[in-house]
Amino acid sequence: MKYLTFALAKGRVAKKTMEILEKIGITCEEVNDSETRKLIFVNEDLKIRFFLAKADDVPTYVEYGAADIGIVGKDTLLEHGRNLYEVLDLDMAKCRMCVAGPKSARDILDSGKLIRVASKYPNIAREYFHNTRHQTAEIIKLHGSVELAPIVGLSDVIVDIVETGSTLKANGLEVIETICDCSARMVINQVSMSMEEDRIRDIISKLKQALKEGR
Numbered sequence: 035m036k037y038l039t040f041a042l043a044k045g046r047v048a049k050k051t052m053e054i055l056e057k058i059g060i061t062c063e064e065v066n067d068s069e070t071r072k073l074i075f076v077n078e079d080l081k082i083r084f085f086l087a088k089a090d091d092v093p094t095y096v097e098y099g100a101a102d103i104g105i106v107g108k109d110t111l112l113e114h115g116r117n118l119y120e121v122l123d124l125d126m127a128k129c130r131m132c133v134a135g136p137k138s139a140r141d142i143l144d145s146g147k148l149i150r151v152a153s154k155y156p157n158i159a160r161e162y163f164h165n166t167r168h169q170t171a172e173i174i175k176l177h178g179s180v181e182l183a184p185i186v187g188l189s190d191v192i193v194d195i196v197e198t199g200s201t202l203k204a205n206g207l208e209v210i211e212t213i214c215d216c217s218a219r220m221v222i223n224q225v226s227m228s229m230e231e232d233r234i235r236d237i238i239s240k241l242k243q244a245l246k247e248g249r
């Protein structure tokens with residue numbers, strides 16, 4: 035039997051995914067070892083492999099078939115727009131994609147003037163401002179700590195994920211508009227879906243059941 039390979043977004047998503055997979059009998063002790071620097075783990079009995087990748091890279095591994103299955107946030111999927119089958123909402127790592135900024139930014143948004151938007155998600159930001167809001171926006175790509183941008187005058191607003199809202203609050207910013215809800219999703223490589231259909235469908239249906247029972 036061929037190995038079925040999972041690519042997991044490193045960190046909280048990977049940890050929570052392993053908890054859910056454990057409930058349906060898919061286990062891998064080593065993944066939970068926080069000391070390890072290993073990136074790939076194997077369950078020989080089940081012929082399943084797991085690897086941990088940067089969230090942004092998970093859709094790439096799955097599209098190219100280096101992984102059959104990926105677990106990654108909807109925010110990352112929207113940003114990268116890869117050709118994958120999105121088969122399941124894992125109902126975890128929930129957050130909202132928002133436009134945020136200082137209170138005063140509401141007026142700039144409503145004025146219809148050129149607005150400067152900083153984001154780790156330039157494609158989502160561009161799509162939202164151009165196609166939904168029909169507003170001219172200059173999108174500035176950042177790699178983290180995006181909340182800084184409106185404070186130091188790099189941008190008028192940011193497009194970012196908000197979970198508890200505490201980062202915004204601590205920096206005197208607020209949600210101005212919600213773009214969409216996000217959570218962790220299971221995605222499948224299109225070829226794997228036909229080649230390994232039975233195994234993959236079995237995992238999906240067991241996961242659905244486990245998620246229902248967990249509610």
Ligand code: PRP
Pocket residue numbers: 177178179180181194195196197198199200201202
């Ligand atoms: C994310 C996001 C916000 C924060 C939101 O950043 O970009 O900054 O979490 O969470 P909260 O609403 O619960 O405060 P992350 O921790 O990934 O760090 P980064 O900004 O350096 O990428």
